[in-house]
Amino acid sequence: MTEVTGPVLERSVSVLKGVGPAKLEALAKMGIETVGDVVRCWPRAYQNRGDTKTLAEIAELCREGETGPFSAVLTVSTEPRGRYIRKGMHLTTARAFDETGTVSVTWFNQPYTANRIRAASVYRFYGRFERNEQYKRLSLNSPLTEEWSEGMPLPGIVPVYPVVSGLTQRFMSELTGRALDMAAGELWEILPSEALEELKLPTYANSVMKIHRPETVADVETAKRRLAFEELWLMFLSMARTRAETRRESGPLRLRDTDLGEFRAALPFTLTGAQERCVSEIVGDMAGETLMNRILTGDVGSGKTAVAAAAAYAAVRNGFRVMVMAPTEILARQHAEDFDRLFAPLGIRCALLTGSTKKKERDAILDGLRDQPRLGEGVSVLIGTHALLTEDVEADSLGLCVIDEQHRFGVLQRAALFEKARNVHSLVMSATPIPRTLTLAAYGMIDVSRIDELPKGRQKIDTFIVNESYRERLNAFIRKQAAEGHQIYVVCPAVEESDKGQAEGEEMANLPLFDVMEEAAPMKNARQTADELAEALPELNIGFVHGRLKAAEKDRVMTAFANHELDVLVSTTVIEVGVNVPNATLMIVENAERFGLSQLHQLRGRVGRGSAKSYFILVSDSVKPEAQDRLRAVKSTTDGFEIAEYDLEQRGPGDFFAENGGIRQHGQANFRLAAVCRDPELIERASFYARRTAEEDPGLEKPENRHIRARLAEFGSKTEKTQN
Secondary structure (H helix, E strand, O other): OOOOOOOHHHOEHHHOOOOOHHHHHHHHHOOOOEHHHHHOOOOOEEEEOOOEOOHHHHHHHHHOOOOOOEEEEEEEOOOOEEEEEEOOEEEEEEEEEEOOEEEEEEEEOOOOHHHHOOOOOEEEEEEEEEEEOOOOEEEEEEEEEEEOOOOOOOOOEEEEOOOOOOOOHHHHHHHHHHHHHHHHHHOOOOOOHHHHHHHOOOOHHHHHHHHHOOOOHHHHHHHHHHHHHHHHHHHHHHHHHHHHHHOOEOHHHOOOOOOOHHHHHHOOOOOOHHHHHHHHHHHHHHOOOEOOEEEEEEOOOOOHHHHHHHHHHHHHHOOOEEEEEOOOHHHHHHHHHHHHHHHHHHOOOEEEEOOOOOHHHHHHHHHHOOOOOOOOOOOOEEEEOHHHHOOOOOOOOEEEEEEEOHHHOOHHHHHHHHHHOOOOEEEEEEOOOOOHHHHHHOOOOOEEEEEOOOOOOOOOEEEEEEOHHHHHHHHHHHHHHHHOOOEEEEEOOEOOOOOOOOOOOHHHOOEEOOOOOOOOOOOOEHHHHHHHHHHHOOOOOEEEEOOOOOHHHHHHHHHHHHOOOOOEEEEOHHHHOOOOOOOEEEEEEOOHHHOOHHHHHHHHOOOOOOOOOEEEEEEOOOOOHHHHHHHHHHHHOOOHHHHHHHHHHHHOOHHHHOOOOOOOOOOOOOOOOHHHOOOHHHHHHHHHHHHHHHHHOOOOOOHHHHHHHHHHHHHHHHHHHHHO
16 A cells, blocks of 8 residues: 655655556656655646637737737637548648637547537637638637636636656646645745745745646746745755855864975966966965865866866875866876876876776775875875775875866765765866856855966957858868868757657747747757768768767767867767867857857867867857847857856856756755746845854754755755756
């Protein structure tokens, strides 16, 4: 029997009527396992069926190029007739009218419609209309229909849920209704009453009910704002508590000698002012009374490695060992070469440990970790991949752990890493420029060092925006760059052609919840693009890499590109974290409107790293003004922090806190509604109230905070499920 004791929200979804084994399996694919998961499965969008129009109004809108979806209350004037026009294609047709006109209605492959729709009855039709200008006639294809009668109002705004095969919108709507009825008494309020009052936010229970069963568009927006605030508040609260846990006394790890004169003298270049400021902040932390927990952020190529090397030198100078962890073997190898180049003249021994390290070499490295980490003795700086996390890697006197692009590691890897580095100074590097708005909001919870200037000598990269009509010229430009001995990146938003369409019902949604409803050009996929380039440019060597490849194969292709065995590398955004190829002078980004602006800026940083002139070309056929404005923002400035701020305003903080962002920490909440929040005040106030809650009750031990503990635990749990 199904367990029915304990809190309703924690009970298995199987307690809800209509959930048998098949539905249980389908729901599990969506991450829905409990009644609480159903309650928090927010709609993706809505169909605004309550905004009814006359056929005359719809005809005028169609003349202006709009097709809907629109809603109209019509009387059926003819009996529906069904017929097969060919094998596998059945049509059901009827006519309908109102006081302003008539429309021809067609249902495709819905033979049951003939038994459901009756002549002389009134229905609310919702769907996309077309107008034949030659015959001045309206048509309506495969509409949703609901019988209409006076005194029996139909829902005006109908939610559209995410679904997978085996689930329908009707089932999800009914399931949500049952879950809400069962769990209504457990929709506890966790936000401070002062926050609700100041920001005029409704209660949690009211917001959950309204987001699933809104009566007006305003209901949707109000509920969305309130639930987004809660996600932000939970995120900042988690950050504040994590910081409190990690701010341990530095004790014996406190640096006594902070003289970096010898390190600076050995550098083959001069640190920029921004680098010097970051070095000062980091070394100052390590010499302080508490352990450092700091993020170093800056554009690709801004010199984060040199700053991390300064921190590593300071640690080694004080008798401590350093571990540097990178998400890929090729990046770890690159770091090892960079660190060794800087440290060899200073007598500091570095070692590289990855999954492909031979046993004999591995044993020698592990032996070296048992020696004293002083200049010229033992391994002082160990660089590697997740291979550093194995139990036999025991670094005595570990004082500093440097993590490059930590969000690229899986949840369990990050957990193991943070456990190994639990009582040492911690420095995370990220190429995602964090907007100043978020830096200010997180102040007091997370220390951020920003490299906001590029080293001298970096080439200016010319950025262009073109459309598909430039294809032949683009291929000619690729050929020209390759003929001059240079290399080219081509980045696509997808790996291969997807068979994954819109959620059922979403194609007729006209009120988005997550800002994802705009129609877009078909996605260019890397596999097809590589084939097309190979056909158009047979004289060039073209490689293909994406995130689904096994790590060894991915490294093999990227190493081949780095060694100039390939002229063109077609890729997904996996190259955001990639090898340094100074010879690459051209990057072309397909469907550029589908990328975040900070993501585009990071990609741009992959070229212009050598002495030759470099180019960044954004290809987009989107005609939407907002899409073109966003791309022009990338073209107009090379300031990553300015772009990040604009991206925050346009898209919300999802790119910065979510999987591809720079400051998400292990176990913290998975943004959903907050990911598209564009209200800086909401972010700032969420930070303020979270900080205050953490200060008043760091352990959330007060009885009134028990529901906060439960909600935080649920958020952390869902995050791990979504990332693994």
